[in-house]
Every structure is written in C-alpha cells, then in structure tokens.
Amino acid sequence: MSEAFEEHRGLLFAVAYRILGTAADAEDVVQDTWLRWAAAARADVAEPKAYLVRIATNLALDRLRSAQVRRETYVGPWLPEPILTAPDVAEDAELAESVSMALLVVLETLSPLERAVFVLKEVFGFPHAEIAAALDRSEASVRQLGARARKHVQARRPRYETGRAERRAASERFLEAALGGDINGLMEVLAPDVTLWTDGGGKVRAALRTVHGADKVGRFLAAVTGVPYAGVEPADMRYRRAVVNGEPALVVDGPDGPIITVSVDVDDAGRIAAIHLVSNPDKLRAVRTGRVLPV
Incomplete structure (x- = not known):
C-alpha cells in the first residue's frame, strides 16, 4: 500500500x-x-x-x-x-x-x-x-x-523564439548586475515595458502595486539597493545563486535564512520583461528548508 x-x-x-x-x-x-x-x-x-x-x-x-x-x-x-x-x-x-x-x-x-x-x-x-x-x-x-x-x-504567455541559452545569458547578466549593485548594468538589460512584482504580503516593505516601465523599475531597484531590509543590515546580507522555479535566480540571505528571492523573465529581444521579487517570509519556507520540486 x-x-x-x-x-x-x-x-x-x-x-x-x-x-x-x-x-x-x-x-x-x-x-x-x-x-x-x-x-x-x-x-x-x-x-x-x-x-x-x-x-x-x-x-x-x-x-x-x-x-x-x-x-x-x-x-x-x-x-x-x-x-x-x-x-x-x-x-x-x-x-x-x-x-x-x-x-x-x-x-x-x-x-x-x-x-x-x-x-x-x-x-x-x-x-x-x-x-x-x-x-x-x-x-x-x-x-x-x-x-x-x-x-x-x-x-x-506566448512562446518565445529566443533560444534557451540566450534567455539564460540575459538572466545571468541581470543577476550579475544585481550582485554587484550595478544599477547602470541593470538598466541596460531591462525591457522598456518591464514589470516588477514585489510580494511582501504586508509583512515586510514592498511595493503595493506592480511597477511598470524601465525608468520606474530602475528607480525602485536603485532605492532598495544597499539599504537595510526586513531588519537585516546590508553588511549582514549574503547573496547566492540558485535555480528557482526552473530559472536562474538570486537568493538573499540574512542571519536567520532567506529574506528575498529574485527571479526574472526574458523576452524575445533578450531583455528582462518581468522581475519577481518575493520577500513575504511565509513564502520563503520552501527555499529556507531546501525543498526541491521533484518533477
């Protein structure tokens, strides 16, 4: 049985x-x-x-x-x-x-x-x-x-013609820029109509609406880079690469575990079409425990 x-x-x-x-x-x-x-x-x-x-x-x-x-x-x-x-x-x-x-x-x-x-x-x-x-x-x-x-x-959700390798390369460029705090580098890979989703669930600081457009998204990212978040000082944050939901992603850890996951979606032109930033602590349990999707 x-x-x-x-x-x-x-x-x-x-x-x-x-x-x-x-x-x-x-x-x-x-x-x-x-x-x-x-x-x-x-x-x-x-x-x-x-x-x-x-x-x-x-x-x-x-x-x-x-x-x-x-x-x-x-x-x-x-x-x-x-x-x-x-x-x-x-x-x-x-x-x-x-x-x-x-x-x-x-x-x-x-x-x-x-x-x-x-x-x-x-x-x-x-x-x-x-x-x-x-x-x-x-x-x-x-x-x-x-x-x-x-x-x-x-x-x-149209199927992209861009090859998998090209899309992953674009994701890597974005993540490298994010790791280095390179706002100019981030801006270079954003699509003009990029959308930023930030899910804090009302428990940590996050935008209450989706943010649209490269200029607004860039300003948002610049404002939150290098500042304390979820009670964690920048000096206490650690960044690591992971594969999250089938895509290259960035996990930001504090002393007690993950505080943010960042993943992106790439368009046909090899630019970042969407950024998904999850910081609601209730939604980080699977990443915290190392739960891996089996199929």
Missing part, C-alpha cells in the same frame, strides 16, 4: 504545486491524499496512479477555491511561493516553463477547473478521458475547458 503511494508522491506534489502555487498547501494536499489512500478499499483501485492523482487534484481544487477568496484581500501583488528546482530542470525548456513564475502568474487568472485541466493535460500529458474521470466532468467539457485555458495562456 505505502509502496504505491511513495512511487507517486513526487508526482502528486508536482501536480498540486502547479494547481495551487504554494509548496506548503501542496504538501498538505499530499498528506491528505495519503489519508484517503490509506482508507481506500484496495479492491476498488484498478490504477493507483490515476486514483491518487484524482484525489490530489480534487483536494487541490478545494484549497484553490478557498485560497482565491483570501487572495482577493492579499496586501500587494500575490506571487507563487518560490521553490528550488534541480539544476537539470533549467536545461529542459518545457519542464522549466511549466513551473516558471511567469506561467504560474498567468495560471492565477484561470478558473480553478481551467487551471486543473491545463496542468493535467499540458504539463503532465494525461488523456482527456482520464482528466474527465478525475474531475467528474464529461470529456467534451474537459476539452472545452482545456481549449479555453490554452488560448488564455497563449495570449498572455
């Missing part, structure tokens, strides 16, 4: 994380799935994988519906909880994209059912019939949900 569950534990977490955007909630879903699995009648389970994914998906949907209500009153922009990914994930363009901050932000604009269908079909490749059974919907309904979700995502 436990062997079958452990075999698919990583998959369950990966599905739940992409549906919910938070590692803590995804872990809770996995634990609740185990409880349902432990109580299930084995004779009724023909395919353990499909059965477990069905439970996890529906538990994640329940949590997502209640979370969306809470997120309506969230202080400032809401960003997904950053999570470490294995370095080789960054080499797999499709896998890295499926867990990227930029895509997860877009998925936030879908309905819960659209998001679940998109994740199960587009990311994990489950057939429509299996998704329909998991969600207790007709196959035709699932196909419609999937088509709407795919169209919505494509409109807001």
Whole structure:
C-alpha cells in the first residue's frame, strides 16, 4: 500500500504545486491524499496512479477555491511561493516553463477547473478521458475547458523564439548586475515595458502595486539597493545563486535564512520583461528548508 503511494508522491506534489502555487498547501494536499489512500478499499483501485492523482487534484481544487477568496484581500501583488528546482530542470525548456513564475502568474487568472485541466493535460500529458474521470466532468467539457485555458495562456504567455541559452545569458547578466549593485548594468538589460512584482504580503516593505516601465523599475531597484531590509543590515546580507522555479535566480540571505528571492523573465529581444521579487517570509519556507520540486 505505502509502496504505491511513495512511487507517486513526487508526482502528486508536482501536480498540486502547479494547481495551487504554494509548496506548503501542496504538501498538505499530499498528506491528505495519503489519508484517503490509506482508507481506500484496495479492491476498488484498478490504477493507483490515476486514483491518487484524482484525489490530489480534487483536494487541490478545494484549497484553490478557498485560497482565491483570501487572495482577493492579499496586501500587494500575490506571487507563487518560490521553490528550488534541480539544476537539470533549467536545461529542459518545457519542464522549466511549466513551473516558471511567469506561467504560474498567468495560471492565477484561470478558473480553478481551467487551471486543473491545463496542468493535467499540458504539463503532465494525461488523456482527456482520464482528466474527465478525475474531475467528474464529461470529456467534451474537459476539452472545452482545456481549449479555453490554452488560448488564455497563449495570449498572455506566448512562446518565445529566443533560444534557451540566450534567455539564460540575459538572466545571468541581470543577476550579475544585481550582485554587484550595478544599477547602470541593470538598466541596460531591462525591457522598456518591464514589470516588477514585489510580494511582501504586508509583512515586510514592498511595493503595493506592480511597477511598470524601465525608468520606474530602475528607480525602485536603485532605492532598495544597499539599504537595510526586513531588519537585516546590508553588511549582514549574503547573496547566492540558485535555480528557482526552473530559472536562474538570486537568493538573499540574512542571519536567520532567506529574506528575498529574485527571479526574472526574458523576452524575445533578450531583455528582462518581468522581475519577481518575493520577500513575504511565509513564502520563503520552501527555499529556507531546501525543498526541491521533484518533477
């Protein structure tokens, strides 16, 4: 019994994380799935994988519906909880994209059912019939949900023609400039219409709205560079590279652990189109504990 569950534990977490955007909630879903699995009648389970994914998906949907209500009153922009990914994930363009901050932000604009269908079909490749059974919907309904979700995502998250290597190089240039406090270097790689997202959740200092445009973003970054943050003096901050949500990222540590993660999205011209800065301490637990997304 436990062997079958452990075999698919990583998959369950990966599905739940992409549906919910938070590692803590995804872990809770996995634990609740185990409880349902432990109580299930084995004779009724023909395919353990499909059965477990069905439970996890529906538990994640329940949590997502209640979370969306809470997120309506969230202080400032809401960003997904950053999570470490294995370095080789960054080499797999499709896998890295499926867990990227930029895509997860877009998925936030879908309905819960659209998001679940998109994740199960587009990311994990489950057939429509299996998704329909998991969600207790007709196959035709699932196909419609999937088509709407795919169209919505494509409109807001077009596939870039720029090669993976070029995009990573642009990310590296930005991170090097950030590490060196080089504001001029940062400005050189920003797209004119760059957007800065800062998620402090009302618990630490952050912009209460997204910041748009290279000039405004540059001024914001200049204002926060080299100053105390979250009670940590600049001399006590340590900077380290990491792969976060499938992309090269910067983690800023204080004496007690991470205080900021910084990741970016790159456009077709090799410029920084979006910056995602997460400093809400509640959202840094996965990075603090070294939790790595398994799939």
